[in-house]
């Protein structure tokens with residue numbers, strides 16, 4: 321028997337996907353922080369790990385709000401995105417180049433989350449779950465901010481150093 325029939329079922333399925341995706345990230349982000357060489361990038365991953373732990377709790381609040389047990393369902397997309405991030409670590413890249421790659425991998429993750437939270441938030445609006453809308457919106461803003469911060473870190477030195485331009489600047 322199919323488990324998703326109604327729009328409400330579909331909304332709950334979106335939440336389960338997100339719940340699992342965030343849990344996967346609480347395990348992946350410490351590894352990304354460890355692998356990062358640029359202090360600012362390391363810090364960004366550590367900060368987002370703290371936010372991610374809070375986002376897991378926030379999803380639990382959403383489940384509670386709609387009277388459904390908090391349960392995850394494997395997010396295959398997040399599994400794949402994390403897998404691609406891990407592949408970078410085995411390439412033997414120069415530190416600066418690896419950092420540029422980690423930013424790319426992390427931004428893919430943030431964009432997936434932005435899409436998923438945007439969808440869930442809009443569904444919650446349709447269903448009239450006002451408290452859920454607020455909670456999902458808060459996380460959506462954090463994901464957008466995390467994405468923008470990563471762009472800034474790439475622009476403010478990581479990419480230039482990865483391209484070898486930083487070293488040239490220092491020498492001149």
Ligand code: ZN
Nearest residue numbers: 328386447449
């Ligand atoms: Zn409902």
Ligand code: FE
Nearest residue numbers: 342372375433
């Ligand atoms: Fe998240």
Ligand code: FE
Nearest residue numbers: 337395396397
């Ligand atoms: Fe998913």
Ligand code: FE
Nearest residue numbers: 430433463466
């Ligand atoms: Fe995130």
